[in-house]
Amino acid sequence: MTLADPQTRFMFHRMGSLAAASREKAWAATPDADALKARAIQARDRVLQDLPGHLARLEQAVRAQGITVVRANNAQEANRRIVSRLRELHAADALRNHHPLLDEIRVDEAARINNIRLTPLLLGDFLARLTDTHSGHPVWPIGHLTVERISEALRQHWRVPETYDPDRLASLVRMRLRRMLLRADVAVMGVNFAVVEDGLFVFLDNDGHNPSLLSLARHVILVLSIDQMVADLEGLQALMRVFALSAWGRPLPAYIAHLQQAAPPGVDGPQTLYLIIVDNRRSEIIAQGFGQALRCIHCGACHTTCPVYQQIGGEGYAHSPYTGPIGTVINPLLLKPELGAQQTFLCDAAGLCASACPLDIDFHGLRQAFRRRRAGQTRAGEDQRFIALWRYLIHAPRLFRPFWRRVTRHPNRSQPR
Amino acid sequence: MNASLLQTLLASFETVGVSWELAENPIAARLALLSYLSELGRKDIVAWDPEALPLSDLKSAMADVGMRLHAIQRGHLEPEGMVGLTGADAALADSGTLVFVQGAGRSWLPGLLPLHHVVLLPVRRIFPDLRSWYGAWHTTRPQDVSRALLVTGLSVNDDIELHAHHGLFGPGRMHVLVFEA
Numbered sequence: 001m002t003l004a005d006p007q008t009r010f011m012f013h014r015m016g017s018l019a020a021a022s023r024e025k026a027w028a029a030t031p032d033a034d035a036l037k038a039r040a041i042q043a044r045d046r047v048l049q050d051l052p053g054h055l056a057r058l059e060q061a062v063r064a065q066g067i068t069v070v071r072a073n074n075a076q077e078a079n080r081r082i083v084s085r086l087r088e089l090h091a092a093d094a095l096r097n098h099h100p101l102l103d104e105i106r107v108d109e110a111a112r113i114n115n116i117r118l119t120p121l122l123l124g125d126f127l128a129r130l131t132d133t134h135s136g137h138p139v140w141p142i143g144h145l146t147v148e149r150i151s152e153a154l155r156q157h158w159r160v161p162e163t164y165d166p167d168r169l170a171s172l173v174r175m176r177l178r179r180m181l182l183r184a185d186v187a188v189m190g191v192n193f194a195v196v197e198d199g200l201f202v203f204l205d206n207d208g209h210n211p212s213l214l215s216l217a218r219h220v221i222l223v224l225s226i227d228q229m230v231a232d233l234e235g236l237q238a239l240m241r242v243f244a245l246s247a248w249g250r251p252l253p254a255y256i257a258h259l260q261q262a263a264p265p266g267v268d269g270p271q272t273l274y275l276i277i278v279d280n281r282r283s284e285i286i287a288q289g290f291g292q293a294l295r296c297i298h299c300g301a302c303h304t305t306c307p308v309y310q311q312i313g314g315e316g317y318a319h320s321p322y323t324g325p326i327g328t329v330i331n332p333l334l335l336k337p338e339l340g341a342q343q344t345f346l347c348d349a350a351g352l353c354a355s356a357c358p359l360d361i362d363f364h365g366l367r368q369a370f371r372r373r374r375a376g377q378t379r380a381g382e383d384q385r386f387i388a389l390w391r392y393l394i395h396a397p398r399l400f401r402p403f404w405r406r407v408t409r410h411p412n413r414s415q416p417r
Numbered sequence: 418m419n420a421s422l423l424q425t426l427l428a429s430f431e432t433v434g435v436s437w438e439l440a441e442n443p444i445a446a447r448l449a450l451l452s453y454l455s456e457l458g459r460k461d462i463v464a465w466d467p468e469a470l471p472l473s474d475l476k477s478a479m480a481d482v483g484m485r486l487h488a489i490q491r492g493h494l495e496p497e498g499m500v501g502l503t504g505a506d507a508a509l510a511d512s513g514t515l516v517f518v519q520g521a522g523r524s525w526l527p528g529l530l531p532l533h534h535v536v537l538l539p540v541r542r543i544f545p546d547l548r549s550w551y552g553a554w555h556t557t558r559p560q561d562v563s564r565a566l567l568v569t570g571l572s573v574n575d576d577i578e579l580h581a582h583h584g585l586f587g588p589g590r591m592h593v594l595v596f597e598a
């Protein structure tokens with residue numbers, strides 16, 4: 001299945017238009033929309049402008065609650081910490097939640113190499129792994145798959161009868177996931193937001209996989225990216241509302257779970273908490289003046305408006321979990337330079353992403369700034385020729401794929417740092 | 418009790434797919450609960466500790482009609498076909514959100530594992546919105562905020578073709594019994 005396949009391309013377009021319609025409807029019904037966005041931007045910028053200060057206060061608050069806190073400078077270090085903690089807990093099996101940071105550091109791969117089975121509990125992530133394909137969208141990992149394709153995968157892997165009923169398919173997967181959940185002992189969980197003033201961790205979802213994990217797992221490894229902090233509850237409210245409106249087209253997530261410390265005896269909840277705070281180049285990104293890119297809360301709104309993403313899907317973004325317009329500004333900063341630079345060209349200047357982004361990220365300005373910085377490092381005219389070729393290819397998926405394979409052939413190129 | 422707050426809450430419940438029933442006092446609420454559960458034909462109910470539920474004498478009232486309240490215990494977790502029964506610590510009128518604070522005898526699980534969740538909500542626990550609830554509790558009950566689960570509507574997953582499938586890791590049906598206490 002490739003994007004040259006018209007059905008897959010149709011599904012990307014379908015996902016985009018359904019998501020955009022529900023998002024627009026929800027925002028239109030929000031009376032304080034502009035003020036809300038302004039508060040959310042303020043909340044993000046407040047943290048990004050003083051990351052070290054917020055980090056120090058959060059660490060202090062969290063340690064005071066008896067939680068072990070460690071820092072990881074990069075993905076390798078984060079994975080080493082996670083794997084060693086899993087080993088300490090003698091966990092051959094563990095569950096994980098849906099979170100872009102866990103995909104960014106490739107924790108599944110790290111666990112597998114170390115003979116630990118780390119299973120994603122979100123239905124979409126689970127099926128993405130089973131079918132070995134990912135839409136690249138932060139909210140709908142398998143939004144590009146048809147029920148026929150999912151049914152075929154389940155039939156092959158589990159020998160279940162063919163069905164094209166989405167409810168029936170969801171129930172089949174649910175039975176497996178639920179069985180694993182009820183046996184859950186250890187969970188690896190990406191944190192949506194950490195509230196600095198309270199040392200409070202917040203998890204958002206609509207199906208309840210986060211609170212279920214937090215109730216049933218006896219040991220939880222929390223993984224937080226340094227930028228996903230928020231100073232106080234005021235900022236948290238704005239960000240949660242903005243996330244729910246832009247990601248799911250609803251005023252609030254169905255489930256907002258708060259967690260501050262390990263459960264006391266006799267109370268459900270994790271007996272141990274272990275927090276890993278991951279930088280993975282974010283401090284560098286801020287120091288270089290690209291901090292605005294980190295305002296992103298991974299709602300996926302920009303993806304669903306982007307004509308390039310809908311043409312090329314998640315495959316064109318150098319195996320990074322950050323795809324679509326935000327991929328074109330974050331990947332150049334996160335990936336190795338030779339691969340990251342190409343990412344800025346995954347744009348045909350439609351400009352729709354900017355109006356969709358609730359955090360008002362200046363995609364165009366950030367890409368221009370990156371190109372300007374890189375211009376000094378490349379031969380004159382090289383980028384311009386590349387832009388022209390790129391613009392042609394992103395509208396020709398049959399040619400794009402082999403081309404992309406060719407430019408990413410270098411074994412080290414697809415590895416995020 | 419602010420009647421318009423209550424009306425806003427009930428309207429929000431409908432928006433988020435939660436059914437509700439109003440009772441004038443705890444006695445009427447107990448009767449309404451028993452009749453709702455009898456109509457469902459369920460005898461086994463997984464619930465908070467009876468002491469933690471906001472209606473008194475429920476255990477004996479239920480035993481009188483042949484119903485049994487069970488605590489959720491690790492290793493005996495097959496309550497999917499049962500009904501979950503809990504109180505709610507607060508409700509947010511503008512969004513139809515229910516707040517559940519985890520504590521001894523007050524697990525989140527009866528509201529997550531069964532496919533059907535019944536909630537007991539005293540009217541005095543209604544707040545206008547998220548901001549007012551955070552504002553009030555952050556100063557007076559910070560420990561409770563730190564163990565709170567906020568639930569707005571049913572468990573829904575739309576990963577497959579963006580089709581809304583209800584009841585994945587939480588209930589596909591919720592009923593709130595609101596009563597004057």
Ligand code: SF4
Pocket residue numbers: 246295296297298299300301302303325326356357358359360361
């Ligand atoms: S860049 Fe903006 S629209 Fe895109 S995922 Fe991030 S927050 Fe959402």
